[in-house]
Amino acid sequence: MSRLRTTSQPAGTSAGTTTASTEAVPPAGPVARSRRRRFPTHLVVFIAPAAAIYTVFMVYPLLDSLRLSMFAPRDGVQVFVGLDNFVHLLTDDLLSDAFWNAVWNNLVFFAVHFLVQNPIGLLLAALLATPTLSGRGTYRTLLFLPTTLSVVIVGFIWQLIISPVWGFVDTPLLGQSSTALVTLALMSVWQYIGIPMILFYAVLISIPDELTEAATVDGASAWTTFWRVKFPLLLPTVGIVSVVTYVANMNAFDLIYTVKGALAGPDFASDIMGTFFFRTFFGFQLQQGSSTMGATVATMMFLLILAGVLLYFYGWQRRVESYEL
């Protein structure tokens, strides 16, 4: 998703046409011919392997999880229970408290990403795109390095740096209910900031000269030019980065599991959907897991992600694109 827009879109704009130009009409010749000819074996050869692996190992398990969410074990066999699991998840005070706590924490986790990675990513991208900048390639590489690390490493490094025992910070940021989640979110931002940065950067360097020239001829300062001319062009990318981040955040797990364990303490203050799903599905310590309830939680995660994505498509993207025109 993100890649398509950001890779194709600049191409479109630099060609001096609208973003829709990437959907350019394909060459007529081969299309016409391939339609007329004999059974298109090559078509099957090209598409079938990808479609098969995708269907078997992604679509089928996802559908299977949806199915499983409507079953429950009764006397050792799984029987169809309709939406009972969902009712249970949302009405059982114990489960629903944990569930909504995880949902809320997850939204906070995302909000921190949204509020921090966009401005910083934009600032870094704008600086990188400064025309006179030397050493740009080196900067780009260095700024992107944390993204290549595994969360196991990220978790350990930051735990060490902000540890009151060994590190720089006196406050037990990871140990207080009020700060643990935000701290974890900031660690995650630190790791992934390279991605929005590079995407913003790609847009910035693709903005055609004529646009900025026109503005500067009008006597606008670089600052004004940025906000008037460049920023609107960045908005679609901000949207894409945000929705991709939302999807990634709603299914985040590794960092919190590594740093806080599956109980995501203190007092579940850092419990997000991923850790909640993990405990429900696999159990923890003496607690038994449940694959059907796990599937139910996964289905709810899916619905939340879907809701976010639809909100993006119908809210943000439409508005931004009309603004852009």
Added chain:
Amino acid sequence: MSNRLGWLAPAAGAVLVLAACGESVDPRDNTDAADSEDTGGGGQVTLLMESWRNDDLAIWEDVILPAFHEQHPDIQVNFQPTAPDEYDAALDAKLSGGTAGDLITCRPFDVALRLYEEGHLAPLTDLEGMEAFDDVARSAWSTDDGSQTFCVPMASVIHGFLYNTEIFDELGITPPETEEQFHEVLDQIAADGSYSPLVMGTADQWEAATMGLQNIGPNYWNGETGRQGLIDGTESFDDEQYVAAFTELASWADYLPDGYESTTYPDAQNLFTLGRGAIFPAGSWEIALFNEQADFEMAAFPPPLPEGQDTCYISDHTDIGIGMNAATDHPEEARTFLEWTTSAEFADLYANSLPGFFPMSDHDVEVDDPLAQEFLNWRDECESTIRNSYQILSRGEPNLENQLWDLSAQLLNGTVEPQEAAARAQDGLERWYQPQQP
């Protein structure tokens, strides 16, 4: 150590699912088991022993097993450990696939009980030598009614407090016997200001429950009396003795290192072994590691007695047992080995090669490691019990063990009051545990 074994175990759940299907067997394990089944042709039988104690590999191979082989040259036992975090998962898969070893190292209580109920562990109630273990030791590997036992209790771990004797000498402190003295000692170390009085953090949550609550708690709820009381429903978590235990635990907050809320278990271990703290609420499994890492003398004292209490209770938690795969081809030989593990000889070998893991049989064992012996001596002075959340009470939702982790950590963090913590634990039990329901 013992506590670290299980806490990454959720992966185990993955294979619970696998186990049900029984096809998910690591092909490598398959050949291992097949190879070792009937090797030595000349009447010699080879037994494979499953274990999560990979740290103990050398000790089993070099010390314990050779002693057995000497007496039973016709039986060859091979110790084959899997990493602790994946032991349950891997074992489940192997048992279902029929490729597990002949001897199975047992986790305590419900994990092993489930294996027995699924028919993977053979009953050992009538095993010769089993009488060397009392009911508490056997309870970890017995059915709820106590009628069947399916693993030989191998070792337990004892809770208490380790202290840095150099710091105690420097400040002129003697180990406390009562809780009042304990607090005086803590105040004195705090007043000096050079060391953290108590070294523990709450970041990982389990330390607060295990080395905190389950360490000092038995003195309040009178060990087995209280534990059984909770199971029978005659006592409840909001009774005053439990509130008092929570209150005492909460009072530790003033003596923990700065930033203890985000101090992890390994942080605490390093703080203590680097000499920055005076007292470490401990489990005896720390002994081996601390002996290696600390360059000062250590000693230990049992949980100090609360006011008005004259019997002392210790958490002598049953941790490792050993059982027999019900599907083994060599039940006779496996039983021979298991009988040997009930002997005084085994107890002595085990206790001395693995200081901090204590045999549970009633044989008199002299432990050479002075620190481990100190812990062991408490058994003569105090009544033993086990963690009160391990048997039966953690079978429902909310899970009592998880709840105690959370509540204990919160007590120390100051985010819940003792009275409320007690009420919440009780509410949790009442939700699903019939004997506790009013």
Added chain:
Amino acid sequence: MSAVNTPVRGVTRAPAAGRPWRARAGAVVPHVILLAYVVVACGPIALIVMNSLKSREAIFEGPFVFPTPDTFDLAGFETVFTRARFELYFLNSFIVTVGTVFLVLLLGSMAAFALAEYRFAGITLLSMYLAVGIMIPIRLGTVGILDLMVRLGLVNSLAGLVLVYTAMGLPLAVFVLTAFFKQVPGDLKDAARIDGASEYRVYALAVPLVRPGLAAIGVYTMLPIWNDLWFPLILTPSENVRTVTLGTQLFLGQFITDWNAVLAVLTLAALPMLALFIIFSRQFVRGLTSGAVK
């Protein structure tokens, strides 16, 4: 790289030329901010690598001091290699990552080529079907995947991981590469067809032209796979198929108090990807910004 910035060069310079002090400040300020952030981004990494080369005492006494001949100590690395089979974990991670990237690029480019090149009934539906996966995290299907892997006998096998990761990587690859293939000039393909080339041959001709897209997708597919903890934890916990990330996590659990070993293992786990990224970063960025480069 320089090609990247030429379009903008000279535009904002003009007004600044009249005010040299501002121009100079304008040249310095970006460096100051960028350097500051480089410290934030790379400092922690340097800290790990640096301390992994020191003795235990030196780590605790001066964590921010460079190793000196006195404090230089490789004990951690020795522990790692004697106590865990990291060379094996590296091999496993390598097989999984390379296998997946290869499959994603090959199968993804084939499907993308077809979707970009031909028009047939149901193409929109098919494109959408394949694209939906971009928005749905495959993790939500974990229950089903585990079940499936058990039935296929692929638990604790690297092949199982490769298949899951391939399924995970394909949607984005197909989507992005379709856009790239659409930009390949039609003349070239037509010329080949007139010469009697098969459609497979035409595909082979077109692939090198979307190299920037392949590079970007390659890097983007590779990173999460190398660093993934979830699926190795669930699908391949066995020692002989363990990946570096899982091996690191389990090693940390076991040796957490041995900081030499911990820092050494973190360094070992981080270096291959750092090195690969530094080598390929130019291609990666070019892939992402390819529109601008053209």
